[in-house]
Amino acid sequence: MRLRFLGKNSTPGDSPTLYASDRDSYVVQGWRVYAQDLLVQLEVPEGHSVVEVPTELFEHLVKDGGPIGGIRVFTDPIMLVTEQGTCIVQGPQMCDAEALSQMRMPDYETCVEVPKSAIMALLEENGGSDHQRPAR
Numbered sequence: 001m002r003l004r005f006l007g008k009n010s011t012p013g014d015s016p017t018l019y020a021s022d023r024d025s026y027v028v029q030g031w032r033v034y035a036q037d038l039l040v041q042l043e044v045p046e047g048h049s050v051v052e053v054p055t056e057l058f059e060h061l062v063k064d065g066g067p068i069g070g071i072r073v074f075t076d077p078i079m080l081v082t083e084q085g086t087c088i089v090q091g092p093q094m095c096d097a098e099a100l101s102q103m104r105m106p107d108y109e110t111c112v113e114v115p116k117s118a119i120m121a122l123l124e125e126n127g128g129s130d131h132q133r134p135a136r
Contacts, residue, residue, distance in 0.1 A: 002022040003027060003102045006060040006064055007057070009054045009057050015029070016053040017029040017057075019099075020064045025113050025116055026061075026119050027094055027111050027113050028057070030053035030057075030109060033050040038050075038082070041079075041080060050090045051110060053086060058087075058123075066123050075122065077090055091112030094111040
């Protein structure tokens with residue numbers, strides 16, 4: 001799988017990153033979720049993983065033809081929005097050696113692959129659920 005870098009939201013030591021793949025999907029790199037209070041709210045199928053990323057990470061979708069702005073609805077593959085305003089994203093854990101070789105990922109991060117159509121649906125005004133992003 002070949003990846004195309006779309007963008008990242010970085011602070012020293014943290015690097016949630018968004019990539020477009022050549023498989024009509026996005027690879028979302030983020031912080032591994034270990035918090036039991038979050039994990040108990042999810043049903044994580046075998047082979048899937050959960051990452052936490054800032055909602056602003058998805059603003060980089062404009063570089064792949066997405067509309068200017070951020071997420072408008074919060075539904076699958078975004079499973080939760082935390083009180084801190086970050087997104088919990090679930091999807092198949094990335095195991096593709098070629099893709100992983102193109103990434104720099106600290107031990108406390110992992111990545112998931114999600115269909116492009118699922119992410120783009122989150123940008124549509126009338127799509128998905130009516131959850132609103134919490135105020136900061």
